[in-house]
C-alpha cells in the first residue's frame with residue numbers, strides 16, 4: 303500500500319485573474335503533520351477545498367488515498383476529518399446531540415473519546431449549539447472532526463477563534479492524536495503553534511509550494527547574515543538564494559534561503575569580510591519568504 307496520502311500535480315485553480323493556484327505540486331505522506339503557511343489570499347483555503355473535492359480544480363491532478371479528489375467514494379470520505387473556516391453546526395441541537403448525530407454517520411465513531419474531549423475542552427454537553435461562543439463552536443467542530451479517528455485530518459485555521467488556554471489544549475490534543483500516526487494538514491497564521499506540532503511546513507507562494515519540507519530543514523536553510531567588509535561593498539553581492547539585502551557602505555544585512563557555508567567562505571575571502579550567521583524563528587522565516595520583512599522590523603544593517 304502506498305504511503306502517499308495527499309498528492310497534487312500541476313494543480314491550477316482560477317476564479318478570475320490572477321489565478322490562485324498556478325501549478326501546485328504537493329505530496330504528503332502518512333504520519334506527517336503539515337502546517338500550511340501563506341499570506342492572506344495566498345490560496346490556502348482554495349488548496350484545501352481542491353484537495354477535498356469541495357472545489358473543482360481548473361486543471362491538474364489532486365488525490366487523497368490515491369483516489370481523485372473530485373470523485374472520492376464514501377469509504378475514502380469516512381477516513382477523513384475536516385474543519386472548515388465556516389464550521390457548519392446545527393444551532394438547535396445540544397452539544398451532546400450534535401456529537402451523537404454526527405456519530406451516526408460513521409461506523410467507527412468513538413463517543414467515549416468525544417465525551418473525554420468535551421470535558422477536557424470545557425464544553426457543556428447540555429448547552430445548545432446556537433448559544434455557544436465562536437471559540438466554543440470552533441472547539442466543537444474540531445472535536446466532531448476527530449470523533450471517528452480519521453486517518454487524515456484537515457483543519458483550516460483551527461485555532462483562529464481560540465483563546466491561549468484553549469489553543470494549548472487543542473495543540474495537546476493534536477499531539478496526542480498524532481500518536482495514533484494520523485496524517486494532519488492544517489493552515490494557520492500562528493507560527494509558534496505550527497512549531498509546536500508540525501513535522502513539516504508547506505509554504506504557499508505565488509500559487510505554488512515555495513517550500514515543502516521538515517521544519518528543521520527550513521530553519522537550517524533560511525538564515526540572516528551580517529557582513530562587515532574591509533572596503534565598500536558593491537550594490538549587488540550575488541549570493542545565491544538571496545531573499546532580501548540591505549547594503550550600506552562596508553556593511554550588509556542579508557536574508558538567504560539556501561544558506562551554505564561554502565558560498566559564504568568564498569564571499570568572505572573575496573571581500574575580506576567578517577560574517578555573522580543568525581538563526582531565525584519560523585515567524586521571521588515566514589516574513590522573509592513572503593517578502594514582507596523590511597527595515598520596519600527595526601533591524602539595522604550594522
Ligand SMILES: Nc1ncnc2c1ncn2[C@@H]1O[C@H](COP(=O)(O)OP(=O)(O)OP(=O)(O)O)[C@@H](O)[C@H]1O
Nearest residue numbers: 317318322340341342343344345346347348349459
Ligand atoms: N469562490 C470564490 N470566488 C472568487 N474568488 C475566490 C473564491 N474563493 C477564493 N477566492 C479568491 O482566491 C484567493 C485565495 O483565497 P483563499 O481563501 O484560498 O486564501 P487564504 O490563503 O485561505 O486566505 P486567508 O489566510 O485570508 O484565509 C483570494 O484572492 C480570494 O478572493
